Amino acid sequence: MSALRLLAEQDPGELVEGLTAVGRGIVYGGAAIGPGIGIGIVVGNAITAMARQPESAGVVRTTMFLGIAFTEALALFGFVLSFIISG
Amino acid sequence: MLGLEFPPISELVEWKSFGPGGLNKVGLIYVVSALLTIAFFMTAVAKGRKQRVPTGVAAIAESSVDFVRNQIIMQTMGTEGMVYLPLLATMFFFIFFSNIFEIIPGVQFPANARIAMPIVLALLVWLIFNVAGIVKQGPIQYFKGILFPPGVPKALYLLVTPIELVSTLLVRPLSLSVRLFANMLAGHLILATFAVLSAALFSASISIVVMPFSFLLLVFLMGFEILVSFLQAFIFTILAAVYIGGAVHPEH
Amino acid sequence: MRIRHCFAGIGVAALSTVAFAAPAFAAEGEGAEAELTEVQEHCIHLLEAGGDPEDCHEAPSPILPATNELIWGSAAFLVLFGFMWKFGLPAVRTMMQTREEGIRSDLERAESAKGEAEDLLVEYRAQLADARDEAGRIIEEARAAADSMRRDLIARAEGEASDLRSRAAEDIRLAGSRAMADLQSRVADLSIELAERIVERSLDRETQLALVESYINQVGSK
Numbered sequence: 321m322s323a324l325r326l327l328a329e330q331d332p333g334e335l336v337e338g339l340t341a342v343g344r345g346i347v348y349g350g351a352a353i354g355p356g357i358g359i360g361i362v363v364g365n366a367i368t369a370m371a372r373q374p375e376s377a378g379v380v381r382t383t384m385f386l387g388i389a390f391t392e393a394l395a396l397f398g399f400v401l402s403f404i405i406s407g
Numbered sequence: 408m409l410g411l412e413f414p415p416i417s418e419l420v421e422w423k424s425f426g427p428g429g430l431n432k433v434g435l436i437y438v439v440s441a442l443l444t445i446a447f448f449m450t451a452v453a454k455g456r457k458q459r460v461p462t463g464v465a466a467i468a469e470s471s472v473d474f475v476r477n478q479i480i481m482q483t484m485g486t487e488g489m490v491y492l493p494l495l496a497t498m499f500f501f502i503f504f505s506n507i508f509e510i511i512p513g514v515q516f517p518a519n520a521r522i523a524m525p526i527v528l529a530l531l532v533w534l535i536f537n538v539a540g541i542v543k544q545g546p547i548q549y550f551k552g553i554l555f556p557p558g559v560p561k562a563l564y565l566l567v568t569p570i571e572l573v574s575t576l577l578v579r580p581l582s583l584s585v586r587l588f589a590n591m592l593a594g595h596l597i598l599a600t601f602a603v604l605s606a607a608l609f610s611a612s613i614s615i616v617v618m619p620f621s622f623l624l625l626v627f628l629m630g631f632e633i634l635v636s637f638l639q640a641f642i643f644t645i646l647a648a649v650y651i652g653g654a655v656h657p658e659h
Numbered sequence: 660m661r662i663r664h665c666f667a668g669i670g671v672a673a674l675s676t677v678a679f680a681a682p683a684f685a686a687e688g689e690g691a692e693a694e695l696t697e698v699q700e701h702c703i704h705l706l707e708a709g710g711d712p713e714d715c716h717e718a719p720s721p722i723l724p725a726t727n728e729l730i731w732g733s734a735a736f737l738v739l740f741g742f743m744w745k746f747g748l749p750a751v752r753t754m755m756q757t758r759e760e761g762i763r764s765d766l767e768r769a770e771s772a773k774g775e776a777e778d779l780l781v782e783y784r785a786q787l788a789d790a791r792d793e794a795g796r797i798i799e800e801a802r803a804a805a806d807s808m809r810r811d812l813i814a815r816a817e818g819e820a821s822d823l824r825s826r827a828a829e830d831i832r833l834a835g836s837r838a839m840a841d842l843q844s845r846v847a848d849l850s851i852e853l854a855e856r857i858v859e860r861s862l863d864r865e866t867q868l869a870l871v872e873s874y875i876n877q878v879g880s881k
Contacts, residue, residue, distance in 0.1 A: 382482060389642040393582040396589035403721050420721055429727025441735035448747040455754045472751050493744040501739055523724035524732035
């Protein structure tokens with residue numbers, strides 16, 4: 321109850337600002353989940369491949385970085401989106 | 408709470424212009440990195456002509472050109488992609504040098520943390536791979552290859568065609584520019600955060616105990632950002648090569 | 660050693676980070692303040708023109724490209740691209756090519772020199788073998804010559820010896836026959852003489868004997 325009253329007494333602009341900050345955090349946090357798992361899968365499989373065939377490590381490494389770049393792009397979209405969100 | 412005054416982001420990435428034509432720190436970094444690359448190659452060529460076995464600058468220049476040639480172009484386009492060597496090498500060095508200013512003391516700002524140049528470069532790549540595809544395959548064949556990729560059941564075109572259209576013509580330049588921009592911005596923010604944190608902990612009396620950890624992490628992150636600077640230049644260039652190669656050789 | 664250098668570099672970089680962070684930050688602050696005043700001026704202009712006060716608070720989003728950076732960055736990129744296209748990469752390529760050719764020609768030269776040396780070696784070996792054969796042949800010839808000469812000498816010596824011997828035998832034979840002839844003539848003379856004497860003086864037996872005896876003695880003493 322007191323929290324609601326506190327909110328009600330606040331300046332609406334500040335409330336929006338605070339909620340924006342929370343939203344930014346949620347956006348970036350949510351956007352980082354999937355790529356986090358994805359990068360884990362990419363790197364894990366790349367390491368398996370390198371361990372199985374050390375002679376093809378160079379090609380695997382290049383492809384791994386490409387895969388990471390593609391996967392990471394999603395997290396970065398979230399990162400950028402969190403800047404776009406503004407009060 | 409902690410007495411930590413974290414500056415707002417606009418203060419960290421926006422710079423007042425001080426020169427003609429709105430030249431500010433970011434523009435200056437771009438100019439300096441272009442000049443650095445030029446000086447680097449001039450020195451390398453001047454030194455390398457006299458040497459039997461290249462050492463120092465000449466060896467670095469040669470091996471980096473070899474790197475662009477063998478690791479980026481040969482892996483994605485093959486020998487006929489050598490036409491794009493000047494463009495891709497320029498991109499690689501330009502992006503790398505403007506990134507590496509992230510950790511140069513006294514500058515400490517990756518110019519690509521401002522979205523202007525990443526957008527320009529991504530649009531350039533977009534333009535080049537489209538033009539190359541149209542010139543090589545003819546406009547009808549090229550857009551048919553994009554919109555109706557072979558080997559897909561007819562019914563699926565309803566789903567595939569819009570996705571391909573968006574992903575090739577829209578998401579590619581967007582992701583290319585945003586990847587570079589966001590990586591460098593994030594790196595800059597992380598470094599700034601830990602620098603501010605280290606400074607704050609240094610000034611506070613009791614929390615100086617944990618200051619070394621924050622500081623060590625800062626040191627580690629600086630090393631990491633060197634890697635990121637290189638990696639982003641590499642990834643930007645290799646993706647540009649992949650896109651151009653894909654437009655020139657539709658079967659890959 | 661390199662790792663130590665690396666660590667030293669990282670340490671220096673980190674220290675300078677801290678050292679520079681504060682001034683950089685301060686500068687940023689000042690810059691921001693200056694920007695703020697600029698923004699305020701801009702705001703005042705806007706307000707004077709009868710704009711909305713809300714416009715003043717809008718900070719430029721970090722997502723939007725700044726025109727000045729775009730211009731300068733593009734200019735720098737174009738200059739660099741022109742340089743790399745026209746000068747940098749061709750120069751590096753020619754540098755690498757000239758070195759490659761230099762190394763290749765060196766290798767070829769070394770290869771040919773090696774071939775030449777091998778040829779020369781073969782030639783020398785052949786010459787050496789020839790010389791050895793020659794020497795053997797010469798020795799053989801010399802030996803043969805010496806042999807034949809010896810045989811010659813021996814034959815000649817033998818011939819001379821047999822010559823000498825046969826001449827000696829001839830001499831002896833001649834001497835013998837001459838002696839015999841001499842003896843015969845002498846015996847005949849003596850016999851005639853003896854017969855003359857015997858006939859001259861018919862002697863008694865004892866005188867005869869004494870005569871023969873004396874004659875034989877005479878002949879024997881001769």
